Amino acid sequence: MKKVSFLLILILGVFEGYSQTDISGQVFDDHNKNLSGATVMISKDSVSSILAYGISDANGRFKVKVKSESNSLFLKVSYIGFATFGKFIQNTSQALEVQLSPSSESLKEVIVKSEILQQRGDTLSFSVAAFKGKNDRVIADILKKLPGIDIRPNGQIFYKDEPIQKYYIEGLDLLEGRYNLANNNLSADAVSKVEILENHQPVKVLDSLEFSERASINIKLKKDVTVSGTATAGMGTAPLLWQTKLTPMIFTKKRQAIVTYQSNNTGSDVSGEIRNFSIKYFGENFNIDKTDWLSIQNVSEPPFSAERWLDNNVHLGSANILQRVKKDMDLKLNISYLNDYQQQDGSTQTRYFTPTDTIDVIEKTNNNIFVSKLEGELTLENNADKNYFKNQLEFNGSWNANRGFIDRPDAQIKQQLAHPFLGIRNDLRLLRTVGKQLITFTSNTGFTESNQDLLVQPGQFEEVFNNGDPYAEIKQRVSSRKIYTDNSAGFTKALGKFTISPKFGFSIQNQQLDTDIFLEDGQEVLDTDFKNRTEFLQSSVYFKNSINFKNIEETWNLRLSTPLQFKSFQLEDENFEDTRNLDRFIFEPDFYVKRKLSAYWEAHVSARLQYGFGEIQQLYYGFLLNGYRNLNRYNAPISEEIQQNYSAGLNFRNPLKQLFLNASYSYNFSESNLLYSSTIGENGTTILEAVARDNNFENHSFRGGGSKYFRKMKTTLKLNASYNISKRQQLLNNILAEVNTKSFNLRGSVDAEISSWLIANYSANFSTYTSGFDDSDFQQIETQQHTIDLYFYPKDNQYLSVGGEYYGNSLSDNGDNYFVNLGYQFTFEKPKMDLNLSWRNILNTDAFINAYNNEYYYVQSSYRLRPSQVLATLKFSF
Structure with a gap:
């Protein structure tokens, strides 16, 4: 009996040693008002790691469960704008009242630490060493594991289901949105932390004036001077395969560089490493992106790794260099050249559903695709606390050509497409402090030109072009040009908790489109319905005002944009001897509000009214042979x-x-x-x-x-x-x-x-x-x-x-x-x-x-x- 009693006492003693302690209570301010969102942390002493933590609710109440053998515990309670409360307490279940006093210094940050993550205000720092596995080599391998981060198949990074806006390395934006190059090549061993910059405003002078709801990523390196990179050489069979890759990198406080040369025929799609994921802040409707007026019939690409299906022979060279000219001023060069030859082979069965019938089309397709593309950007950026200047000169040129062969039950069709493109753009943004306001000026000007030719043999749409009789070939020729400029000036001024940003500006865009169709022996189709001589002029005068509100506690963020624009459109077609005009005065309000409900929860609501008007791609009068079985026009x-x-x-x-x-x-x-x-x-x-x-x-x-x-x-x-x-x-x-x-x-x-x-x-x-x-x-x-x-x-x-x-x-x-x-x-x-x-x-x-x-x-x-x-x-x- 004594043995049993002793055993029971021993068991109870063991469980008592590991018993759970409930620490509860309520947090007040100096006016005895409940504080919601106060951080409550329990540790063994003031310097030991956290044993448990909690957040006060809407009534200021908290409850924390602790398992510890220590006789005493250290309680720490903190809240933005108040001095941190610290006190040793007994390791027994108890209810406490904590009153916080206003801090003599405005406390902007609450720091919460663990072994794998540190939170400092809106910055989350993930320890790379804590997440790194045995088969992780580059920083992309780490990012895929981080909670809250999602990397899409094309390499674009999302945080909380929204794309990131900036990718920094040691606080510098070397790659201007082409972050796949660093993500896939920067050694994970060279990185100490990955920082998530929530609500990040990339322009320093706007940091306290205009809030941002988007996040950015900053890569923290282990050393002040880091030399890193990868080099790969590979050989294989079935058929003869090769793979080469050399990507040296250097990162110092004043200079960063990533240079790469890559070549393979193994199916690796290296073009993704120079894909630009930049989020444009200005002139999003005016750019130098390539427009594909014509195309050959393609086979649907499989939705998995290109190494399974891409039959390629690719060469890529890219140089990305950043030099810090002086404090806060950077000069950047980003240039790349891509040369690729691809083959596509497959078959397609398409079934069209109409309200009265179904139509089936069966095609076997073999395509040869030739890609030659040169891109470059030269950027000068001064991102200082009181002034901001950024000028970016961009060049985009491509000399691509495609060949295709289609085998149908009733015909065999050849396709040839040439679609060169040239684009040049200069984007300027200037913000300068004058007195108590911030003066802003922006200018975006560009030019593009594209000449595309599609040859189809034998000719198609016989009933349209040749009275229903077969004929040898049809050729569609397209020449398009665009020149635009968008300029604005305004100011930004803080009025208490509000910030107003009125801006005046104007934009002009002129586009020209010439199209012709030729049949066999160079015979031009003279019918007016199959030619275009179109000129489209768009002009706009606008007044845009943005109002931002942010309270001291940063629990409310509100933005209201109220742009007024007068838009004028004039379309002239020399071939049809016709003119279309449209003038509109439009109001496009945009409202966004975010509420921080607690330290864990936040909600947002937005509403927007937007007007859209036709671009030249949907305005031409005459028919255009976009593909071998597609005729389009917008009369x-x-x-x-x-x-x-x-x-x-x-x-x-x-x-x-x-x-x-x-x-x-x-x-x-x-x-x-x-x-x-x-x-x-x-x-x-x-x-x-x-x-x-x-x-x-x-x-x-x-x-x-x-x-x-x-x-x-x-x-x-x-x-x-x-x-x-x-x-x-x-x-x-x-x-x-x-x-x-x-x-x-x-x-x-x-x-x-x-x-x-x-x-x-x-x-x-x-x-x-x-x-x-x-x-x-x-x-x-x-x-x-x-x-x-x-x-x-x-x-x-x-x-x-x-x-x-x-x-x-x-x-x-x-x-x-x-x-x-x-x-x-x-x-x-x-x-x-x-x-x-x-x-x-x-x-x-x-x-x-x-x-x-x-x-x-x-x-x-x-x-x-x-x-x-x-x-x-x-x-x-x-």
């Missing part, structure tokens, strides 16, 4: 569209628990004066025209997502979902129909370090798309994909990887696609390099069967894939 008034956009969202983030959640809803409604009519022939030829008829478009969109890092399991879980409903009017073969669409998408991923010898990565995507006329659905498709990669580590310096992929759709009878990959990697410590052997597509799956649908048609395609192949690479990281 109608200048299009006018009124758009209403409303949205609301709720975000939750708990950095210490590495938990991020977001949900949003948006509603869009637009009214237009033009309706587009598609006449689909029995052989799939389509004639698109614009018809003057009022119509509307309506769309509901629901989005939600979350991510969580499980520290003990070293696992990151991410899940995102979206649902969209839309309806619009459409004229199909002269019959008016309402087209309804519904889509749902669910995607998720898990990155887990299961044990010291096993790492697993899994991702999945499931989507449905339904479309129909009026109240009936004519087509629904479900697609899904699953990818799993397992890494086995028999030793720390080597691993064996096994990967499997599945892609399927509900439309195709044989729409199931399976892939298996095998790899082995050995890491040499001296010199530091990886030897990688990979066997891709072990099952030798030779074609990918894909299916997708649109509002009134669906496409089922088969794309020829790269064969099973073995590749050996040596990769050096330095």
Whole structure:
């Protein structure tokens, strides 16, 4: 009996030693008002790591559960604008009252730390060492694991379901939006932290005047002087494969540089490394982006890694150099040249649905694509506390050409396309402090030119061009030019909690379009309906005023823009001897408000009214042969569209628990004066025209997502979902129909370090798309994909990887696609390099069967894939 009693006492003693203590209470200010959002932290003493924490609710109440053997605990309570409260308490359950006193210094930040994450105000700092796994080599491998961060297939980075606006390395914007180059090549071993800069205002002089709801990323390096980069050399078989890559980097306080040369025929799409993800602040409607007036018929590309399907021979050279001229002033050069030759081989079955019939088109396609592209930017930027200056000179030139061959049951068709392009732009932004206000000036001026030719053999649309008789060839020629300028001046002034930013400006854009069609032997089609001599002049005088509000506690942020514009449009066509004019005075209010509900929660609401007017791409009178079976023209008034956009969202983030959640809803409604009519022939030829008829478009969109890092399991879980409903009017073969669409998408991923010898990565995507006329659905498709990669580590310096992929759709009878990959990697410590052997597509799956649908048609395609192949690479990281 004594033994039993002793055992019970021992057990109770053990449980008592690890008992849970409940510390609760209420936080007040110096006027005995409840403080919501106060940070409560419990530690063993004032310098030890945090044992538990909590946040006071709307009534100022908090409750924290602590497990500790210590007899005493240290309680710390902090709140913005108040002195931090600190006190030792007994390790017993108790209720406390905490009164905070105003701080003699305005406290702008609350610092919360853990071993893997530090929060300082609006900056979250993730420890790279805490997230780095055995097979992580570059910083992109780390970013994929961070909760709240999502990297899309094209490499664009999103934070809380919104694209980031800046990617800094040690606070410097070297790459001007082309951050894939650093993301995919900067060694993770050279990085100490990844900082998320929430609500980041990139212009210092505006930091206290205009708030920003977007986030940026800053990469913190371990050393003041960092020399890093990668070098890769590889060879393989089936067929003869090669891969070379050299990307040296240097980062100092006054100079940064990333230079790269890459070449391969293994299917690696290196063009993604120079893709520009910049978010434009000004002149978004005036740019030097290339317009593809003409195209050859393509095969739908598979929705997975290009290394499975891209048949390429690519060379890329890029130099990105930043020199700090003096304090806060940087001179940047970003230049790249891409040369690529690609082959596409596949087949397509397209089914068109009209209100009265279905039309099928079957095509086997073989394309040769030649890409030659030169891009460059020279930027001088002075981002100081009281002044801002940025001038960016941009050049964009391409000399691309395509060849295509289509085999149809009734014909064999050749296509040749040449589409060179040239664009030059200068963008200037100046903000200077004068007295108590900030004077602003902006100027955006550019020029583009493009001459495109499409040759189709034999000629198409026989009933239109040759009285129904076959003929040898048809050639479409397009020449387009654009010159524009947009200039404004204004000021920004703080009035208490408000900031006003009135701005006056004007813009002019002149576009010219000349098109001609030639038949066999160079015979020009002289019919007025098949020529364009169009000049389109747009001008605008505007007054834009923005009002920003931010309270001292930064719990409310409000922005109201009230732009007034007088727009004038003049369209002249020398060929048709016709002129169209349109003058409009428009008001486009834009409202955004964000409320910080607590330390964890925030909500936002926005509303916007926007007007859209036709661009020259939807204004030409004469028919244009856009593709071998597509004739388009817009012989109608200048299009006018009124758009209403409303949205609301709720975000939750708990950095210490590495938990991020977001949900949003948006509603869009637009009214237009033009309706587009598609006449689909029995052989799939389509004639698109614009018809003057009022119509509307309506769309509901629901989005939600979350991510969580499980520290003990070293696992990151991410899940995102979206649902969209839309309806619009459409004229199909002269019959008016309402087209309804519904889509749902669910995607998720898990990155887990299961044990010291096993790492697993899994991702999945499931989507449905339904479309129909009026109240009936004519087509629904479900697609899904699953990818799993397992890494086995028999030793720390080597691993064996096994990967499997599945892609399927509900439309195709044989729409199931399976892939298996095998790899082995050995890491040499001296010199530091990886030897990688990979066997891709072990099952030798030779074609990918894909299916997708649109509002009134669906496409089922088969794309020829790269064969099973073995590749050996040596990769050096330095």
